[in-house]
Amino acid sequence: MTDAGVLHVKGRVLAGPDDVRDELWVVDGRISYDRPVRPGLDVTTVDGWALPGLVDAHCHVGLDTHGPVPAETAEKQALTDRDAGTLLLRDAGSPSDTRWVDDREDLPRIIRAGRHIARTRRYIRNYAHEIEPEDLVAYVAQEARRGDGWVKLVGDWIDRGTGDLGACWPRDAVEAAIGEAHRLGARVTAHCFAEDSLRDLVEAGIDCIEHATGLTDDLIPLFAERGVAIVPTLVNIATFPDLAAGGEQKFPRWSAHMRRLYDRRYDTVRSAYDAGIPVYVGTDAGGSLAHGLVAGEVAELVRAGIPPVEAVSATAWGARKWLGRPGLEEGAPADLVVYGADPRADVGVLGSPRRIVLRGRVVG
Numbered sequence: 001m002t003d004a005g006v007l008h009v010k011g012r013v014l015a016g017p018d019d020v021r022d023e024l025w026v027v028d029g030r031i032s033y034d035r036p037v038r039p040g041l042d043v044t045t046v047d048g049w050a051l052p053g054l055v056d057a058h059c060h061v062g063l064d065t066h067g068p069v070p071a072e073t074a075e076k077q078a079l080t081d082r083d084a085g086t087l088l089l090r091d092a093g094s095p096s097d098t099r100w101v102d103d104r105e106d107l108p109r110i111i112r113a114g115r116h117i118a119r120t121r122r123y124i125r126n127y128a129h130e131i132e133p134e135d136l137v138a139y140v141a142q143e144a145r146r147g148d149g150w151v152k153l154v155g156d157w158i159d160r161g162t163g164d165l166g167a168c169w170p171r172d173a174v175e176a177a178i179g180e181a182h183r184l185g186a187r188v189t190a191h192c193f194a195e196d197s198l199r200d201l202v203e204a205g206i207d208c209i210e211h212a213t214g215l216t217d218d219l220i221p222l223f224a225e226r227g228v229a230i231v232p233t234l235v236n237i238a239t240f241p242d243l244a245a246g247g248e249q250k251f252p253r254w255s256a257h258m259r260r261l262y263d264r265r266y267d268t269v270r271s272a273y274d275a276g277i278p279v280y281v282g283t284d285a286g287g288s289l290a291h292g293l294v295a296g297e298v299a300e301l302v303r304a305g306i307p308p309v310e311a312v313s314a315t316a317w318g319a320r321k322w323l324g325r326p327g328l329e330e331g332a333p334a335d336l337v338v339y340g341a342d343p344r345a346d347v348g349v350l351g352s353p354r355r356i357v358l359r360g361r362v363v364g
């Protein structure tokens, strides 16, 4: 497709879970449902099932196992996400400055949460600002200004004193910090594996919980009532048994706890979904996990018992709406993915996109 050309997507355009159209046009990088009338247009046609560009709502660009990475590595990460059809990433914390990605027409769009904010020595080395509760409000304000409408806290982590997972912040500190973020127009999310940090965070007004493996029957109604979303990252939770085995000798209580959370992970997600808690797709790529795993995460949500069309929505229509970004509406930027079959019928097709269109250009 050339700059002057037009892309014609035909077959089944899935503009919403129940909003199926026969075709759309990409004109000047934007979606149109009207056939353009300019004479002599160079038209490229793509056939198949179109979805809005997929969302990975928990992804880290510019980060790997050891901390920040050079720009060339961050670029490869972003390209891998793009080639998996993920065209909108919510970056759930990165120590790298990835603003340059915004100027690259060929890379996915990123919604940043600034850098992780953790308690001193209570997170992976080189990832976070490691601070004490008295500084939490100031750091949250700083990252709210640096990010794109989100701030990321580390809500719990192993406490070497007790040898188990434990909440990182006192209630009054998170209340003040979440209040400050909201005052600055940012939403707040937190990494939480265990049970004990969740009530304080939700009652303090948090907007989302990452992983949320510690959700229990008494907490689920509270999340549902407050509309607090979860991003289960099941492809990451799959690594818990290995983590538990690695820490067994030094921290047996922590290992046993991680195994329990792992064992009930599908029930936890299913109960949350059944109670009406919004669930979104996130892979946690970039920490220790590879990028481009979005199809695997959708399949995991289906395995947990979420209906396929809802699991697709959690990376497509629903996720985009939650993040305040358009889908396949008239006039929206043309970020879309075309598949050879209906992903609502078999989410497995998400693993092999036929065509990827970013900012109106075919990029894959």
Ligand SMILES: [Zn+2]
Binding pocket: 058, 059, 060, 092, 284, 287
């Ligand atoms: Zn993460």
